[in-house]
Amino acid sequence: MVKISLQINATLEQVEELYTNHPHYAFLLKLKCLSCGECPDVWHDVIESKTYPSKTGKSDTHYSAKCKLCGRENSLSIIEGTNEKYTNDDQGRFKSIVTFDCRGIEPVEFTPTDGWIAKIEESGRLFEDINLAEKEWVEYDERIGQSVGIYDFQSQFIKIK
Numbered sequence: 001m002v003k004i005s006l007q008i009n010a011t012l013e014q015v016e017e018l019y020t021n022h023p024h025y026a027f028l029l030k031l032k033c034l035s036c037g038e039c040p041d042v043w044h045d046v047i048e049s050k051t052y053p054s055k056t057g058k059s060d061t062h063y064s065a066k067c068k069l070c071g072r073e074n075s076l077s078i079i080e081g082t083n084e085k086y087t088n089d090d091q092g093r094f095k096s097i098v099t100f101d102c103r104g105i106e107p108v109e110f111t112p113t114d115g116w117i118a119k120i121e122e123s124g125r126l127f128e129d130i131n132l133a134e135k136e137w138v139e140y141d142e143r144i145g146q147s148v149g150i151y152d153f154q155s156q157f158i159k160i161k
Protein backbone atom coordinates (compact mmCIF):
# COMPACT_ATOMS: atom_id res chain seq x y z
CA MET A 1 0.00 0.00 0.00
CA VAL A 2 1.35 3.35 -1.04
CA LYS A 3 -0.02 6.72 -0.04
CA ILE A 4 0.07 9.42 -2.68
CA SER A 5 -1.07 13.01 -2.21
CA LEU A 6 -2.40 15.30 -4.88
CA GLN A 7 -0.91 18.77 -4.48
CA ILE A 8 -2.00 21.99 -6.13
CA ASN A 9 -0.46 25.39 -6.59
CA ALA A 10 -2.24 28.49 -7.88
CA THR A 11 -2.23 32.25 -7.89
CA LEU A 12 -5.33 33.63 -6.19
CA GLU A 13 -6.77 37.09 -6.79
CA GLN A 14 -9.08 38.20 -3.96
CA VAL A 15 -9.76 34.53 -3.25
CA GLU A 16 -9.33 33.52 0.38
CA GLU A 17 -9.98 29.80 -0.01
CA LEU A 18 -10.15 27.37 -2.90
CA TYR A 19 -11.54 23.88 -2.37
CA THR A 20 -13.49 21.05 -3.97
CA ASN A 21 -17.11 20.13 -3.36
CA HIS A 22 -15.85 17.10 -1.43
CA PRO A 23 -17.10 14.38 -0.99
CA HIS A 24 -18.87 14.74 -4.34
CA TYR A 25 -15.89 16.05 -6.28
CA ALA A 26 -14.75 13.81 -9.15
CA PHE A 27 -10.96 13.62 -9.21
CA LEU A 28 -10.10 12.81 -12.81
CA LEU A 29 -6.98 10.65 -12.81
CA LYS A 30 -4.86 8.67 -15.22
CA LEU A 31 -3.66 5.53 -13.50
CA LYS A 32 -0.59 3.40 -14.06
CA CYS A 33 -0.47 -0.32 -13.28
CA LEU A 34 2.66 -0.93 -11.21
CA SER A 35 2.85 -4.58 -12.01
CA CYS A 36 3.18 -4.24 -15.81
CA GLY A 37 3.62 -0.50 -16.34
CA GLU A 38 0.49 -0.13 -18.45
CA CYS A 39 -0.92 3.40 -18.36
CA PRO A 40 -4.12 3.61 -20.42
CA ASP A 41 -4.94 6.98 -21.92
CA VAL A 42 -8.24 7.13 -20.02
CA TRP A 43 -9.51 9.48 -17.33
CA HIS A 44 -11.02 7.72 -14.32
CA ASP A 45 -13.25 9.61 -11.93
CA VAL A 46 -12.61 8.97 -8.26
CA ILE A 47 -15.30 10.30 -5.92
CA GLU A 48 -15.26 9.89 -2.15
CA SER A 49 -19.04 9.48 -1.91
CA LYS A 50 -19.03 6.69 -4.51
CA THR A 51 -17.58 3.38 -3.33
CA TYR A 52 -17.11 -0.08 -4.79
CA PRO A 53 -16.57 -3.38 -3.04
CA SER A 54 -12.85 -4.12 -2.96
CA LYS A 55 -11.35 -7.32 -4.29
CA THR A 56 -7.90 -6.50 -2.92
CA GLY A 57 -8.60 -5.13 0.54
CA LYS A 58 -11.06 -5.42 3.38
CA SER A 59 -12.84 -2.11 3.01
CA ASP A 60 -14.65 -0.51 0.09
CA THR A 61 -12.63 1.45 -2.43
CA HIS A 62 -13.24 4.40 -4.72
CA TYR A 63 -11.74 2.71 -7.75
CA SER A 64 -11.32 -0.94 -8.49
CA ALA A 65 -10.47 -2.58 -11.80
CA LYS A 66 -8.55 -5.36 -13.42
CA CYS A 67 -5.57 -4.24 -15.50
CA LYS A 68 -6.43 -4.95 -19.14
CA LEU A 69 -2.86 -5.96 -19.91
CA CYS A 70 -1.68 -8.12 -17.00
CA GLY A 71 -5.01 -8.93 -15.36
CA ARG A 72 -4.01 -7.79 -11.89
CA GLU A 73 -6.75 -6.45 -9.60
CA ASN A 74 -5.89 -2.88 -8.71
CA SER A 75 -7.64 -0.41 -6.44
CA LEU A 76 -7.41 3.09 -5.08
CA SER A 77 -9.19 4.87 -2.25
CA ILE A 78 -9.46 8.42 -1.02
CA ILE A 79 -8.27 8.44 2.60
CA GLU A 80 -11.05 9.88 4.73
CA GLY A 81 -10.34 13.25 6.26
CA THR A 82 -7.42 14.16 3.98
CA ASN A 83 -9.26 16.86 2.04
CA GLU A 84 -7.71 20.28 2.57
CA LYS A 85 -8.44 23.80 1.39
CA TYR A 86 -5.92 25.81 -0.60
CA THR A 87 -5.78 29.29 0.92
CA ASN A 88 -4.25 32.63 0.00
CA ASP A 89 -1.48 31.89 2.54
CA ASP A 90 -0.51 28.82 0.50
CA GLN A 91 0.15 30.75 -2.71
CA GLY A 92 3.45 30.10 -4.40
CA ARG A 93 3.88 26.59 -3.06
CA PHE A 94 2.29 23.20 -3.56
CA LYS A 95 -0.14 22.00 -0.92
CA SER A 96 -1.75 18.56 -0.57
CA ILE A 97 -5.52 18.68 -1.01
CA VAL A 98 -6.28 14.95 -0.90
CA THR A 99 -4.42 11.67 -0.29
CA PHE A 100 -5.01 8.35 -2.02
CA ASP A 101 -4.36 4.86 -0.71
CA CYS A 102 -3.01 3.02 -3.76
CA ARG A 103 -2.91 -0.75 -4.22
CA GLY A 104 -1.15 -1.92 -7.36
CA ILE A 105 -1.63 1.37 -9.21
CA GLU A 106 -0.63 4.97 -8.88
CA PRO A 107 -2.04 8.19 -10.31
CA VAL A 108 0.24 9.79 -12.87
CA GLU A 109 -1.89 12.66 -14.13
CA PHE A 110 -4.72 14.83 -12.78
CA THR A 111 -6.96 17.28 -14.57
CA PRO A 112 -9.28 19.66 -12.74
CA THR A 113 -12.88 19.99 -13.92
CA ASP A 114 -16.02 21.50 -12.42
CA GLY A 115 -16.88 21.32 -8.74
CA TRP A 116 -14.46 23.86 -7.26
CA ILE A 117 -15.54 26.46 -4.73
CA ALA A 118 -13.90 29.82 -4.16
CA LYS A 119 -14.48 31.93 -1.06
CA ILE A 120 -13.87 35.60 -1.77
CA GLU A 121 -11.86 37.84 0.58
CA GLU A 122 -13.75 40.62 2.38
CA SER A 123 -17.21 39.79 0.96
CA GLY A 124 -17.07 36.14 2.05
CA ARG A 125 -19.08 35.35 -1.05
CA LEU A 126 -18.93 31.79 -2.36
CA PHE A 127 -18.61 31.04 -6.05
CA GLU A 128 -19.63 27.44 -6.53
CA ASP A 129 -19.20 24.86 -9.26
CA ILE A 130 -16.19 26.58 -10.78
CA ASN A 131 -14.67 24.73 -13.72
CA LEU A 132 -10.86 24.80 -13.71
CA ALA A 133 -10.38 22.77 -16.89
CA GLU A 134 -8.67 25.81 -18.44
CA LYS A 135 -6.41 26.04 -15.35
CA GLU A 136 -7.79 29.49 -14.63
CA TRP A 137 -11.01 31.27 -13.75
CA VAL A 138 -12.00 34.91 -13.55
CA GLU A 139 -15.18 36.63 -12.37
CA TYR A 140 -16.34 39.99 -11.11
CA ASP A 141 -17.61 40.32 -7.56
CA GLU A 142 -19.86 43.39 -7.53
CA ARG A 143 -20.00 43.31 -3.73
CA ILE A 144 -16.35 44.31 -3.48
CA GLY A 145 -16.24 45.97 -6.90
CA GLN A 146 -13.23 43.99 -8.02
CA SER A 147 -12.37 41.11 -10.27
CA VAL A 148 -11.58 37.83 -8.60
CA GLY A 149 -9.70 34.93 -10.07
CA ILE A 150 -7.59 31.83 -10.02
CA TYR A 151 -4.54 31.65 -12.27
CA ASP A 152 -1.60 29.36 -13.07
CA PHE A 153 -3.27 26.30 -11.62
CA GLN A 154 -0.73 23.48 -11.36
CA SER A 155 -0.79 20.03 -9.81
CA GLN A 156 1.60 17.25 -8.90
CA PHE A 157 1.67 13.97 -6.97
CA ILE A 158 3.97 13.12 -4.09
CA LYS A 159 4.47 9.86 -2.25
CA ILE A 160 4.11 10.12 1.50
CA LYS A 161 5.18 7.79 4.28
Ligand SMILES: [Zn+2]
Nearest residue numbers: 033036067070
Ligand atom coordinates in the same frame (compact mmCIF):
# COMPACT_ATOMS: atom_id res chain seq x y z
ZN1 LIG B 1 -0.94 -4.36 -15.44
